[in-house]
Amino acid sequence: MTRALLARFYTLAGILAVAGAVETTGGITGVAMAGANDDVLDIASPLEISGLDPAKSGYLFSRMQAAETLFTVNRESQIVPMLATGSRASEDGLRWEISLRDDVTFHDGTPMTAEIVAADLNRAFERPGVLRQAPITGISASGNDIVITLSEPFAMLPAFLAHYSTIILAAGSFDDVGEVQTIIGTGAYRVDAVVPPLRIELSAFDKWWNGRAQIEKVSYLAVSRGETRAMMAQSGDADLVLSLLPVAVTQLKGNPDVNVTVATVPRTRLLKLNLAQPFFDETVERQALSLAINRKAIAGVVMRNTDLAASQMFPPEIRDWYDANMPVLDFDPQKARDLLADAGWVAGSDGILEKDGKRFDVTVRTYASWPDLPLIATALQSQLRDVGIGLEISVGSYTEIPAGHADGTLEAALVTRSFSMVPDPLATVMEDYGPGGADWGAMNWHNAEAEDLIADLRKTTDGDARAQMQKKLADILQAELPTIPLVWSELAMASSARLENVRTDPYEQNYYLADLRWAR
Incomplete structure (x- = not known):
C-alpha cells in the first residue's frame, strides 16, 4: 500500500x-x-x-x-552514564567531577571536548529550565572532566544532567549570541x-x-x-x-x-486542590472527596484498563516510591458522606451540601490537549454529585491552571503530572510539594515534616536512607491528600x-x- x-x-x-x-x-x-x-x-x-x-x-x-546527554536512564530505570563515563562527588558533596568519553564525534566531524560540554551546560543553566533548580555555583572544564560546584549537596545531579534541556551540541549549532540555529549532536x-x-x-x-x-x-x-x-x-x-x-x-x-506495545509510565492524573477554599481546608474533607471517587470505573471506561486505578500517587513502575503495603485509596461513598457530615456539611434542599451558608459547589479546570481529562472530569461530576458535591467543569487552555494558581482563583484542577521529566521523581515531588507548592502541585498546603524530608532527600546519596525517607514522604501525601491521585497512565505504541x-x-x-x- x-x-x-x-x-x-x-x-x-x-x-x-x-x-x-x-x-x-x-x-x-x-x-x-x-x-x-x-x-x-x-x-x-x-x-x-x-x-x-x-x-x-x-x-x-x-x-x-540525534542529541545526547551526559547521563540517561537504562532499561532497568537506573541513571547511568551516556556521554559521561562516570562521576565522583567530594566528601562534602559540594564538588562533582564528571569524566567524559574520549571517542565522541559531533555530526559535523568536530570532536566533543570538555570545553564544549561545559559551554553547553552553562548555557542551559543560564536559561529557564530544570538545571536552574540545582544549587550550582560553577561549571567548568578540567582536562577531559567537567567540574560542577554546588552551594549545598545535591544527590540528584546526574538525573538533572539526563534531562533533555542539557543535550550536548557542537559549537557550530549556535550563532554569535548563543541561539541554536541547527541541531548538531552526537x-x-x-x-x-x-x-x-x-x-x-x-x-x-x-x-x-x-x-x-x-x-x-x-x-x-x-x-x-x-x-x-x-x-x-x-x-x-x-x-x-x-x-x-x-x-x-x-x-x-x-x-x-501491526504490533502494539503498552507500558505503564510514571504519570498520574490527579485532582489539584486549593486548600485555602472551605471545601478542602480540612484533611477529612479531602479524604471524603477521595472516598467518593470510583477509580476502577474511571480507569475501566476511560483508560480501558482497571489496573490503572491509582491506589496511591506513584505507580508500581516508580520502584523506589511505590509501596505495595500502603493502605490504598478506597471507594466508599457512604463513608465519604459520614466524613463530610462530621466536618459540618449538611445536605440542602437539592441534595448539594452546605456549611456556614456556603454550598459545596466547585469549579474544576482542565484541558483537552490530553483527551481523556474532560472524560474523567465528566465521570467525577457524576460520582461526586452522588455524595452531595456539585462540580462544574471548565475545559480551556492548560495555561489557565498555573494562572489560577498564581492569582488564587483556582478552586480545583484535573491535570496529568509526569514524574519522569527529570528521571528522578524527587525532582517533581520537591517542586510540587515543597515550600509554597507549585503550579501543577500542592496549593496552600504546608507540612513541616514533608518539607524537612524533601530537604534531606536533596542531599542524601545513601540508597537505603533515601528509600526510608521516600516512603515517609509518600505516606504523608497519601494521608493528607494535598492532591488526589485518580488514575495512572500507559504509553501505547504501534509498530509495523x-x-x-x-x-x-x-x-x-x-x-x-x-x-x-x-x-x-
Missing part, C-alpha cells in the same frame, strides 16, 4: 515551511520534501517541534537519538532537516560512538489527532506510531500487520510487523531507534 496519507501531511509541512517555518539541512535553508520510501522509518507522534532550543524541543531530539542519527512544527528528517551517523544504526533513514511527523495517528498505523502509512488512544489499542490489536527490536521506554527518554531493524 502506498503512503499517500503521509505524503499529504508532508505537503502540509512544506506549505508551513514556505509560510515562514525554518528548515535546516546541512546549513542550507529551504524546503526539502520527503517522498514515500519503504526504506525510510516513518514515525508519527503528537509532539510538535516548537523550536530548536533544547529547553523547548530537546525532548524530541533526545528521543530520536547521537546515532544526524539531523538532515527540520520543518517546525511538524517534521524532522534524519540519517544514520557513521561515526556514532556506540556503533552504526541499522536503519539508514528516519522521518518524524507530528500528528496531533489520535484518530489520525491510529489510521496511519492501520494503513501502514507510518511504521512507528506513538501515544495511541485506548480505543485505538483495541482496534489495532486485531491487525496482523516488519520492524524488529521495538520497545517502549517507561521514562520516555529514548525511542531506541538505533536498535531497530527491518525484519528479514
Whole structure:
C-alpha cells in the first residue's frame, strides 16, 4: 500500500515551511520534501517541534537519538552514564567531577571536548529550565572532566544532567549570541532537516560512538489527532506510531500487520486542590472527596484498563516510591458522606451540601490537549454529585491552571503530572510539594515534616536512607491528600510487523531507534 496519507501531511509541512517555518539541512535553508520510501522509518507522534532550543524541543531530539546527554536512564530505570563515563562527588558533596568519553564525534566531524560540554551546560543553566533548580555555583572544564560546584549537596545531579534541556551540541549549532540555529549532536542519527512544527528528517551517523544504526533513514511527523495517528498505523502509512488512544489499542490489536506495545509510565492524573477554599481546608474533607471517587470505573471506561486505578500517587513502575503495603485509596461513598457530615456539611434542599451558608459547589479546570481529562472530569461530576458535591467543569487552555494558581482563583484542577521529566521523581515531588507548592502541585498546603524530608532527600546519596525517607514522604501525601491521585497512565505504541527490536521506554527518554531493524 502506498503512503499517500503521509505524503499529504508532508505537503502540509512544506506549505508551513514556505509560510515562514525554518528548515535546516546541512546549513542550507529551504524546503526539502520527503517522498514515500519503504526504506525510510516513518514515525508519527503528537509532539510538535516548537523550536530548536533544547529547553523547548530537546525532548524530541533526545528521543530520536540525534542529541545526547551526559547521563540517561537504562532499561532497568537506573541513571547511568551516556556521554559521561562516570562521576565522583567530594566528601562534602559540594564538588562533582564528571569524566567524559574520549571517542565522541559531533555530526559535523568536530570532536566533543570538555570545553564544549561545559559551554553547553552553562548555557542551559543560564536559561529557564530544570538545571536552574540545582544549587550550582560553577561549571567548568578540567582536562577531559567537567567540574560542577554546588552551594549545598545535591544527590540528584546526574538525573538533572539526563534531562533533555542539557543535550550536548557542537559549537557550530549556535550563532554569535548563543541561539541554536541547527541541531548538531552526537547521537546515532544526524539531523538532515527540520520543518517546525511538524517534521524532522534524519540519517544514520557513521561515526556514532556506540556503533552504526541499522536503519539508514528516519522521518518524524507530528500528528496531533489520535484518530489520525491510529489510521496511519492501520494503513501502514507510518511504521512507528506513538501515544495511541485506548480505543485505538483495541482496534489495532486485531491487525496482523501491526504490533502494539503498552507500558505503564510514571504519570498520574490527579485532582489539584486549593486548600485555602472551605471545601478542602480540612484533611477529612479531602479524604471524603477521595472516598467518593470510583477509580476502577474511571480507569475501566476511560483508560480501558482497571489496573490503572491509582491506589496511591506513584505507580508500581516508580520502584523506589511505590509501596505495595500502603493502605490504598478506597471507594466508599457512604463513608465519604459520614466524613463530610462530621466536618459540618449538611445536605440542602437539592441534595448539594452546605456549611456556614456556603454550598459545596466547585469549579474544576482542565484541558483537552490530553483527551481523556474532560472524560474523567465528566465521570467525577457524576460520582461526586452522588455524595452531595456539585462540580462544574471548565475545559480551556492548560495555561489557565498555573494562572489560577498564581492569582488564587483556582478552586480545583484535573491535570496529568509526569514524574519522569527529570528521571528522578524527587525532582517533581520537591517542586510540587515543597515550600509554597507549585503550579501543577500542592496549593496552600504546608507540612513541616514533608518539607524537612524533601530537604534531606536533596542531599542524601545513601540508597537505603533515601528509600526510608521516600516512603515517609509518600505516606504523608497519601494521608493528607494535598492532591488526589485518580488514575495512572500507559504509553501505547504501534509498530509495523516488519520492524524488529521495538520497545517502549517507561521514562520516555529514548525511542531506541538505533536498535531497530527491518525484519528479514
